[in-house]
Amino acid sequence: MSSKKIKNKEIRAASLLEKKSTRRNFLKGLSIAAAAGSAALTTGCIPAADAASTEELKLRWQEFFKKNYRLMTQEEKDATVARLERLSKLNANLDVQMGSYPPLDGVLYGYAFNITRCEGFMECVTACVKENNLDRKTNTQYIRIFEMEPGQLDPSTGDGQYYHEVPVDNKFYMGTQCFHCEKAPCTKACPTKATWKEPDGIVVVDYDWCIGCRYCQAACPYYGRRFNWGKPEIPKEEVTRRQHYLGNRIRPMGKMEKCTFCIQRTRKGRLPACVEACPTGARVFGNLLDPESEIRYVLKHKKVFRMKEELGTDPKFWYFID
Amino acid sequence: MRALHERNLRTFLTDVIRWNLRGSLGVQLFRLVLVGFMGFGVYAYSYQARYGLSVTGMNDIVSWGFYISNFTFLVGVAAAAVMLILPAYVFHDPDFHRVVIIGEGVAVGALVMCLTFILVDLGGPLQAWHLIPVIGIFNFPSSILAWDVLVLNGYLLLNGLIPAYILYSHYKGRPADERKYRPFVFLSIFWAFSIHMVTAFLYQGLPARPFWNNPLMGPRFLASAFAAGPALITLILAIIHTSTTYKIDRSVFNKLRLIIVISAIINLIMLFSEVFKEFYFPTHHSISAVYLWFGMDGHNSLVPWIWTSVCVNLLATLVLAFNPGKNNPKVLLPACLFLFVAIWMEKGIGLIVPGLIPSPLGEVVDYLPTWVEFSVTLGIFALGITVVTWLIRAALIIEQNYSGV
Numbered sequence: 001m002s003s004k005k006i007k008n009k010e011i012r013a014a015s016l017l018e019k020k021s022t023r024r025n026f027l028k029g030l031s032i033a034a035a036a037g038s039a040a041l042t043t044g045c046i047p048a049a050d051a052a053s054t055e056e057l058k059l060r061w062q063e064f065f066k067k068n069y070r071l072m073t074q075e076e077k078d079a080t081v082a083r084l085e086r087l088s089k090l091n092a093n094l095d096v097q098m099g100s101y102p103p104l105d106g107v108l109y110g111y112a113f114n115i116t117r118c119e120g121f122m123e124c125v126t127a128c129v130k131e132n133n134l135d136r137k138t139n140t141q142y143i144r145i146f147e148m149e150p151g152q153l154d155p156s157t158g159d160g161q162y163y164h165e166v167p168v169d170n171k172f173y174m175g176t177q178c179f180h181c182e183k184a185p186c187t188k189a190c191p192t193k194a195t196w197k198e199p200d201g202i203v204v205v206d207y208d209w210c211i212g213c214r215y216c217q218a219a220c221p222y223y224g225r226r227f228n229w230g231k232p233e234i235p236k237e238e239v240t241r242r243q244h245y246l247g248n249r250i251r252p253m254g255k256m257e258k259c260t261f262c263i264q265r266t267r268k269g270r271l272p273a274c275v276e277a278c279p280t281g282a283r284v285f286g287n288l289l290d291p292e293s294e295i296r297y298v299l300k301h302k303k304v305f306r307m308k309e310e311l312g313t314d315p316k317f318w319y320f321i322d
Numbered sequence: 323m324r325a326l327h328e329r330n331l332r333t334f335l336t337d338v339i340r341w342n343l344r345g346s347l348g349v350q351l352f353r354l355v356l357v358g359f360m361g362f363g364v365y366a367y368s369y370q371a372r373y374g375l376s377v378t379g380m381n382d383i384v385s386w387g388f389y390i391s392n393f394t395f396l397v398g399v400a401a402a403a404v405m406l407i408l409p410a411y412v413f414h415d416p417d418f419h420r421v422v423i424i425g426e427g428v429a430v431g432a433l434v435m436c437l438t439f440i441l442v443d444l445g446g447p448l449q450a451w452h453l454i455p456v457i458g459i460f461n462f463p464s465s466i467l468a469w470d471v472l473v474l475n476g477y478l479l480l481n482g483l484i485p486a487y488i489l490y491s492h493y494k495g496r497p498a499d500e501r502k503y504r505p506f507v508f509l510s511i512f513w514a515f516s517i518h519m520v521t522a523f524l525y526q527g528l529p530a531r532p533f534w535n536n537p538l539m540g541p542r543f544l545a546s547a548f549a550a551g552p553a554l555i556t557l558i559l560a561i562i563h564t565s566t567t568y569k570i571d572r573s574v575f576n577k578l579r580l581i582i583v584i585s586a587i588i589n590l591i592m593l594f595s596e597v598f599k600e601f602y603f604p605t606h607h608s609i610s611a612v613y614l615w616f617g618m619d620g621h622n623s624l625v626p627w628i629w630t631s632v633c634v635n636l637l638a639t640l641v642l643a644f645n646p647g648k649n650n651p652k653v654l655l656p657a658c659l660f661l662f663v664a665i666w667m668e669k670g671i672g673l674i675v676p677g678l679i680p681s682p683l684g685e686v687v688d689y690l691p692t693w694v695e696f697s698v699t700l701g702i703f704a705l706g707i708t709v710v711t712w713l714i715r716a717a718l719i720i721e722q723n724y725s726g727v
Contacts (some may be wrong), residue, residue, distance in 0.1 A: 009672060019429050058463060064448070066453075068459055071459075117445075138376070146683070154606075154684075155634055155683050156606075156680070156682070156683050156684025157684065158684075160683060160684075160685060176683060185528070185529065185530060188464050188465065189465055189466070189467065189528075190461055190465055190467075191460070191461050191465040191467035191468045191471065192453055192458060192459050192460075192461060193451045193459045193461045194452070204326070208449075209449070209452055209459075210445075210446060210449070211443020211444050211445070211446045211447075211449045211450055211452055211453065212444050212446040212449070213440075213443070213445075213467060214385045214386060214443075214445070215465070215524075217382070217385045218385060218386060218528060218530070218531065218677075218678065219528050219529035219530055220530055220682070221529065221682050222530075222681045222682055222683075223382075223383075223681050223683045225382075226382055227375075227382055227385060227445065228374070228445070229374055229375045229376035229378075229380070229381065229382075230373055230374040230375075230376030231373075231374060251376040252446075253445070254374055254375065254444070254445025254446045255445060255446060257443075309507075311529050311530070
């Protein structure tokens with residue numbers, strides 16, 4: 001360490017000592033020290049003395065003791081969102097706009113996938129990765145596309161890792177993702193109620209309440225969940241800054257995540273990123289409660305089927321053939 | 323030894339610590355090795371705490387690995403204490419009455435290891451308080467994991483407090499009042515079965531995993547536990563018999579052998595029944611079993627593992643059943659050791675990992691634990707051995723020197 005740095009530190013320490021100490025200041029100092037200690041724990045390492053500002057430590061301390069999202073009042077939701085925005089600014093110098101907007105009234109989301117139209121371009125996968133701030137280091141993907149042989153309808157018989165020009169003659173393509181089951185085995189398994197089905201049918205995870213036991217991942221019959229084995233890495237310029245608390249905010253290490261039907265978009269009346277990105281129009285998304293919606297049209301007029309129907313999970317994701 | 327009127331709860335605790343810090347050079351070296359392993363485990367865990375579970379061999383497909391495998395096996399070891407408790411307290415078997423405290427010590431050690439394995443497997447160990455009712459949310463009764471937390475901690479409490487009460491009474495120079503602890507003994511017997519059934523239901527209740535979604539799993543967990551647990555207790559009793567002045571009667575070993583043989587045979591019959599179901603007419607629900615026993619798409623890391631396990635299991639069971647050495651401990655004790663290791667192999671990695679392979683979308687990968695997982699696991703084993711030796715040492719000193727004073 002250079003002598004200049006040491007000198008700077010000495011000056012800072014001296015100025016701290018010179019400050020007039022009152023009882024209030026003392027208590028404040030105490031809480032900051034406690035916050036520093038807990039922050040050291042929560043990050044799993046001892047931060048360098050000048051790495052974290054006292055403001056950041058205070059915010060992390062408050063974040064550590066917050067409630068499960070479903071038990072928060074709207075004020076508490078606003079407060080945690082403000083803290084997370086501020087922390088993002090302090091940690092990564094990122095200005096994000098995070099929301100905690102509730103489900104829309106009279107809406108139940110459903111999804112349909114046209115296996116006749118899909119040609120396996122994987123534009124949906126790219127759009128999803130970008131929109132949902134998925135970890136680039138381990139190449140996390142919510143959507144999987146399988147290249148299928150004729151005569152098969154079960155993705156587990158297909159090739160999920162093709163690297164060649166598509167479409168290939170005499171093959172077809174099937175996409176999978178979280179199917180947002182009405183009777184979701186994952187939410188039943190969670191020991192802390194950190195994952196649940198929202199009133200609009202979206203199965204979400206409270207990333208900060210999750211303890212990372214991965215029981216939900218074992219319980220999911222569709223491989224719909226992804227775990228943050230390490231700290232997610234996203235190039236700063238590629239981060240989607242319009243975020244939702246239950247959606248695409250950057251996940252902490254050691255927590256579960258999954259497709260949220262792009263909750264940050266759909267709750268504002270927009271389409272999920274995958275639907276918007278699909279060049280062939282194979283993806284249909286909409287409100288199951290609206291008789292005029294496209295998804296209702298598909299369910300009424302097309303021959304549809306669902307994956308692993310025998311498990312009784314009642315997915316809100318249908319495949320159909322033109 | 324302290325005078326009777328000087329003995330109280332504080333001296334009880336300090337005496338237990340004092341006894342455990344004393345010891346010959348060999349004992350001190352043994353402790354040093356254990357502390358070394360624990361220290362290295364902590365070092366490895368600090369690495370995992372910093373970089374996340376990415377330093378393990380697990381991934382989104384094999385999302386549970388070495389930690390959960392060891393956890394599952396050790397729940398069985400903990401439950402097996404009931405095989406001593408049942409004859410000792412319910413049938414008043416005098417031989418077992420002398421060794422039941424050792425079985426309970428083993429159960430406490432195994433439970434400490436179980437809970438530590440769960441803790442190190444969590445992605446957010448600092449959020450573990452979210453599980454605690456009142457300050458957190460306990461998803462009870464819906465989540466079987468919540469049940470498991472409840473039964474494991476309850477069993478730890480029962481198996482810690484009953485012997486503590488009995489030992490403390492003896493330490494104070496009076497017999498333990500059976501009317502006081504007997505109801506808890508009965509509760510702990512019921513509880514021992516429940517910890518292992520609930521742990522089985524953890525897996526059995528997942529239709530997403532056909533390899534686990536099998537009604538035989540609970541009963542088979544019990545059978546394998548009642549073979550492996552008493553096998554371990556036999557080994558520990560043999561060590562106590564040879565290295566301390568606390569002598570164990572031959573009849574205890576004979577009765578334990580009987581328990582092990584019967585359980586091991588039931589376990590093998592159930593294993594055969596499972597294998598028959600998977601392979602007589604294989605369906606798409608059999609693919610995990612195919613992966614385990616024969617490998618799939620060039621991935622076959624578990625094939626030698628499971629075949630070794632089953633062959634060793636079969637041989638050890640035969641040796642214990644037919645007793646070729648005519649009760650020669652040089653034959654029976656290695657057989658117990660081999661049986662224990664074989665069940666550990668099969669019920670740990672051999673059960674957990676193939677349940678997750680292939681993924682629900684048919685992808686096959688292999689799983690190999692990393693040095694972090696091995697080191698943390700060794701550290702936890704060292705912790706468990708430390709707990710067991712501390713408890714047994716204290717128990718034996720009290721039983722030998724204090725009871726009847």
